[in-house]
Amino acid sequence: xxxxxxxxxxxxxxxxxxxxxxxxxxxxxxxxxxxxxxxxxxxxxxxxxxxxxxxxxxxxxxxxxxxxxxxxxxxxxxxxxxxxxxxxxxxxxxxxxxxxxxxxxxxxxxxxxxxxxxxxxxxxxxxxxxxxxxxxxxxxxxxxxxxxxxxxxxxxxxxxxxx
Numbered sequence: 001x002x003x004x005x006x007x008x009x010x011x012x013x014x015x016x017x018x019x020x021x022x023x024x025x026x027x028x029x030x031x032x033x034x035x036x037x038x039x040x041x042x043x044x045x046x047x048x049x050x051x052x053x054x055x056x057x058x059x060x061x062x063x064x065x066x067x068x069x070x071x072x073x074x075x076x077x078x079x080x081x082x083x084x085x086x087x088x089x090x091x092x093x094x095x096x097x098x099x100x101x102x103x104x105x106x107x108x109x110x111x112x113x114x115x116x117x118x119x120x121x122x123x124x125x126x127x128x129x130x131x132x133x134x135x136x137x138x139x140x141x142x143x144x145x146x147x148x149x150x151x152x153x154x155x156x157x158x159x160x161x162x163x
Contacts (some may be wrong), residue, residue, distance in 0.1 A: 004159050005159065008156070008159070011151055011155075012093060012096060012148065015093065015145070015148045016090045016093045016097065018145075019086050019090035019093070020086070020090045023082075023084070023090065025083075026079050026080075026082045026083035026086065027080060029076070029079050030062075030065050030066065030069055030076070033061060033062040034062065036058055036062075037062045040055045040058055041055070042055065042058065045059055045063035048060060048063070054133070057131055057134060093106055096152075100152070100155070100156045101159060104153065107152055107153050107156070111146055114142040114143075114145040114146040115142060115146070117141055118142055121136075121139050125138065
């Protein structure tokens with residue numbers, strides 16, 4: 001097998017797996033926040049007086065989800081759709097995994113999506129009161145998504161030229 005194709009499929013396969021994992025972890029969001037809060041030493045989501053910074057923010061988000069899901073459990077349906085979206089997006093990259101040259105447009109579209117993470121996180125995050133450091137964490141998904149896609153595009157160019 002072509003070593004370029006092997007590297008391409010390995011990198012894009014990891015990207016697809018990351019999208020799938022990202023989607024699957026959006027389903028049990030409240031359970032995951034409870035677990036993360038316990039790891040951070042947060043015992044009571046309603047009393048965050050002894051916490052600050054990132055730990056306070058995680059506790060605050062946990063509190064918001066607990067209260068919201070208790071009163072309005074249907075709100076979790078929104079994160080179910082978020083999960084579904086990630087999983088469906090991953091399927092689009094399967095075509096690019098199978099036929100890199102014919103489906104290089106999928107990689108380019110993925111790069112546009114990675115770039116779009118920045119205005120969404122920075123603008124909508126500010127409107128929703130998300131702390132700036134958390135918006136930067138969200139922006140990192142655009143960076144870490146773009147890196148393997150850029151690498152795969154360079155491999156596609158090399159495969160096209162017979163290299």
